[in-house]
Amino acid sequence: xxxVDTTITLGVDERPEAAQSRPWRWYCTVLFHPDAGRIGxxxxxxxxxxxxxxxxxxxxxxxxxxxxxxxxxxxxSRQALVLYRGDxxxxxxxRTGSSRLRLDGEELGSRSEVSTDRGRRGVVLxxxxxxxxxxxxxxxxxxxxxxxxxxxxxxxxxxxxGVSELACSLRQEVARAAAAQGDVLLLGPTGTGKEHVAxxxxxxxxxxxxxAVNVAALPPEIAAASLFGARKGAYTGAxxxxxxxxxxxxxxxxxxxxxxxAPESLQPQLLRALxxxxxxxxxxxxxxxxxxxxxATERDPEDPGALRxxxxxxLGASEIHLPELxxxxxxxxxxxxxxxxxxxxxxxxxEQSSDETLVQWARCxxxxxxxxxxxxxxxxxxVLTQLMARPTHPRIPxxxxxxxxxxxxxPAPPSRPTPPVVRLADMDDALFLKAWKNAGFEPATLARAxxxxxxxxxxxxxxxxxxxxxxxxxxxxxxxxxxxCQGNLDATAQKLExxxxxxxxxxxxxxxxxxxxxxxxxxx
Numbered sequence: 001x002x003x004v005d006t007t008i009t010l011g012v013d014e015r016p017e018a019a020q021s022r023p024w025r026w027y028c029t030v031l032f033h034p035d036a037g038r039i040g041x042x043x044x045x046x047x048x049x050x051x052x053x054x055x056x057x058x059x060x061x062x063x064x065x066x067x068x069x070x071x072x073x074x075x076x077s078r079q080a081l082v083l084y085r086g087d088x089x090x091x092x093x094x095r096t097g098s099s100r101l102r103l104d105g106e107e108l109g110s111r112s113e114v115s116t117d118r119g120r121r122g123v124v125l126x127x128x129x130x131x132x133x134x135x136x137x138x139x140x141x142x143x144x145x146x147x148x149x150x151x152x153x154x155x156x157x158x159x160x161x162g163v164s165e166l167a168c169s170l171r172q173e174v175a176r177a178a179a180a181q182g183d184v185l186l187l188g189p190t191g192t193g194k195e196h197v198a199x200x201x202x203x204x205x206x207x208x209x210x211x212a213v214n215v216a217a218l219p220p221e222i223a224a225a226s227l228f229g230a231r232k233g234a235y236t237g238a239x240x241x242x243x244x245x246x247x248x249x250x251x252x253x254x255x256x257x258x259x260x261x262a263p264e265s266l267q268p269q270l271l272r273a274l275x276x277x278x279x280x281x282x283x284x285x286x287x288x289x290x291x292x293x294x295x296a297t298e299r300d301p302e303d304p305g306a307l308r309x310x311x312x313x314x315l316g317a318s319e320i321h322l323p324e325l326x327x328x329x330x331x332x333x334x335x336x337x338x339x340x341x342x343x344x345x346x347x348x349x350x351e352q353s354s355d356e357t358l359v360q361w362a363r364c365x366x367x368x369x370x371x372x373x374x375x376x377x378x379x380x381x382x383v384l385t386q387l388m389a390r391p392t393h394p395r396i397p398x399x400x401x402x403x404x405x406x407x408x409x410x411p412a413p414p415s416r417p418t419p420p421v422v423r424l425a426d427m428d429d430a431l432f433l434k435a436w437k438n439a440g441f442e443p444a445t446l447a448r449a450x451x452x453x454x455x456x457x458x459x460x461x462x463x464x465x466x467x468x469x470x471x472x473x474x475x476x477x478x479x480x481x482x483x484x485c486q487g488n489l490d491a492t493a494q495k496l497e498x499x500x501x502x503x504x505x506x507x508x509x510x511x512x513x514x515x516x517x518x519x520x521x522x523x524x
Contacts, residue, residue, distance in 0.1 A: 022139040026052065026083070026119070029163060030061065031333035032132035032365035034073065034358055036348040040064045040163050040334040045083070047137075052083040054127070064163070064334070075099055075128030089113040102126035105370050122329055124369040130358050132365045134330040141165060159200045160193075161338050162331035166323040170197070177318040178204035183274065185259075185315040186296040187453070188322030191376030194296035195257060197322060201294060202253040209252030209291075213245050216261035223266050225282050228273065234283025246279045250289045259315070260297030260307055271311045300454040321453060325373040325380065332369055335377065339384050349391035357392050364394050371400045424452050429464050436467055442499045443469075470502030478506065 026045035030038050041061035045052045053059070056076045061069050077098035084091040093111045094101045101108045104124050114123060119137035126132050156171045177184045178201045186194045195212065202210050218226050225235065229244025245254055256262075262270065273279050274293060278286050293315065301312045325332070340348060350361040364387060373379055387394040427435070439446035443461070447454045461467045470478075473496055485491035493500040 022141075023047075024137060024139050027136050027138055027330070028054065028059065028061070029134045029136075029330040029333070030071075030131070031124070031134050031330070031369055032130075032362050033071070034130055034350065036337055036351055038063065038069055038071070039337050040161075041069055042163050042330075044140075047085055050084075053079050054081040054083070054125070054133070055079045064157075071127070071131055073128060073131050075130050077128070080127045081125065086113075089115050090119060099128040100126075101128075102366065105366055124329075124366060126362060126366045130362050132333075132362055132369060134332075134369060136330060138165065141168065155204070156200055159203070160197065161334045162328060163334060164328040164330045166328045167331050170320070170323065173318075173320050174200055175204070177201055177320060180318055181205070181292065182317040183292060183315055184294045184318045184320060185301075185312070186294065186320050186322060187301065187455070188296075188298065189324055189376060190298045191378030192322040192324060193377050194298075194322060195255065197320065198253075198255045198294040198296060202255075202292075205253070205292070209249050210255070211245050211249035211252070212255040212257065214257045215266075216258035218263075220263045220265070223263055224269055227266075228269070228279040229281040229284070229287075231281060231283035238283075242282075244279070244281070246273060246289050246291070247287070249291045251291065253292045253294060256293060256295040258297060259295040260299035260301065262307075264308075267308050267311050271308070271314060274311075274314045300458070302455050302458045321455075325376045326371075327451065329369055332380070333365065335380060336365070336368075336384060339381055340388065349388060349394075353392065357394075360394050364396050367396045367400055424450050424456055424460060427460075429466075432460060432464055433466055436461070436464075437497070440500070441493065441497055442501065466497075468498060470496070470498040470506040473498060473503075473506065475506075478503075482507075 024047050026047065028043040028045060030041045033039055038061070041063045043059040043061045045059060055071070055078045056073060057070050057078055059070075061071070063069055077095070079095050080099050081101055082093045082095065084093065090113070091111055092103060092108065092114055094108050096110070102125070103112055103114075105126075116137065119135070122134055122136040124132065124134055156174055160167065160171050160174065162168075162170070174197060184198070184201060186197055188194055198212075199210070202208070213226070215223075222235070225238070225242055225244065227245050229247055230238050230242040232238055232241050269280070273289075277290060278288055280286050295315045297307070299307075301307045301316075307315075325335075337348065350358055353361075368380070368383070375382070383397060383400065386397060424432075435446060435449070439449060443454045443457045447457045450457075458469070461469060470493075478492075478496065481495050482489075482492045485495060489504060490500060493503045496503070
């Protein structure tokens with residue numbers, strides 16, 4: 001439009017050249033709707049427009065099947081919300097007399113300011129008490145997959161649902177890993193669906209053997225026999241021949257879950273099996289196997305005591321980091337529909353229900369959308385199971401509710417953490433050093449604050465002058481500092497500017513007794 005400044009202030013967390021190369025838009029996703037077929041529909045709003053309107057008839061959404069639709073909900077006004085772009089805030093305005101509107105779970109009177117940073121993290125809107133939307137300010141994707149990738153990712157949509165940018169990227173990575181036919185290492189917190197992704201990679205390869213084993217559950221004394229097989233009498237209690245998981249998966253896929261907790265004594269044997277595709281049967285001969293290995297761990301592979309570097313790099317020919325649910329909340333509605341329809345009728349519990357029940361379900365989805373989800377998809381599945389226990393009067397568990405309201409059992413403090421305002425990749429050294437100090441030199445603390453993996457933090461520490469890990473401190477320097485601080489571990493960590501937890505681990509590795517330090521210190 002003439003006279004409209006289409007520049008948007010992005011702050012320190014966006015490269016100017018990136019902002020110019022890809023257009024920014026508001027991505028509006030339907031999280032809840034009385035018509036479940038509209039859940040997951042997405043509208044892209046051009047920020048160059050003087051005003052953006054959300055309401056019953058606009059904007060146009062694109063459904064998962066490719067069809068177009070509008071909200072078309074009678075309780076939503078034609079102009080329920082108008083967005084005006086300012087600098088550095090956006091104005092979310094509710095027209096006088098229009099339908100009720102809630103922003104991130106709080107009633108919106110006439111207007112509210114939403115910063116660009118908050119918009120990039122995402123906001124939740126509830127329109128007319130019956131429609132829940134997720135709005136995120138982001139750039140259009142620059143990736144243009146080829147025809148084979150489009151076909152592969154389309155086949156994965158049902159297995160790995162989601163409409164977010166992270167969901168699309170995950171499907172592309174899975175398709176590429178499946179096509180490469182190599183080993184894969186899946187990284188991500190508990191509940192992010194690592195075995196589900198592993199099975200999707202396997203299934204793209206056709207009808208072949210699939211064997212899954214939880215490495216952490218293998219008793220150390222028979223772990224090698226369980227994986228590689230054993231002949232009768234090879235060890236005490238071996239009453240029969242044992243085939244072993246590697247041989248059972250020959251010709252197909254072996255999924256090694258919780259590989260980060262594999263006994264250290266087992267890791268050299270695993271490395272040889274992966275490098276040579278040969279296994280040593282206990283009490284028997286060496287045998288060759290032909291299979292793909294997909295391993296998964298929720299542990300940071302760069303944490304001390306996790307995976308041996310050689311094993312990690314051999315497994316990580318393709319490394320896929322699974323996003324956490326709080327990073328992709330626009331997918332929550334699609335996940336919920338898929339989980340609620342699993343093994344049951346495709347009809348959702350709120351469809352054809354009373355107006356009161358519809359409002360309760362909408363309020364539940366609103367609360368789900370502003371929750372931090374430490375348990376990720378597994379936790380979501382459990383919560384939905386609880387909701388289905390009383391589908392006509394759904395109640396959110398108290399720890400998720402946040403505030404008193406319909407569908408909430410009791411008040412609880414808001415649990416959603418403050419998301420990052422700065423992207424790690426765009427921090428200069430001075431800014432990263434400041435954040436590093438503010439986090440007390442703790443990689444895990446900084447990773448949570450920035451919304452990134454600890455692996456990313458470790459890599460950035462290595463590249464940043466004046467930053468180091470406790471493992472990098474020479475033992476002699478460490479002991480001098482410890483002596484100067486009279487054995488005080490906290491003071492020593494501050495003096496050396498390293499993690500206290502990492503320092504405790506470093507001292508123990510050097511044979512230094514730490515009487516004042518709890519034995520349950522977890523290394524970072």
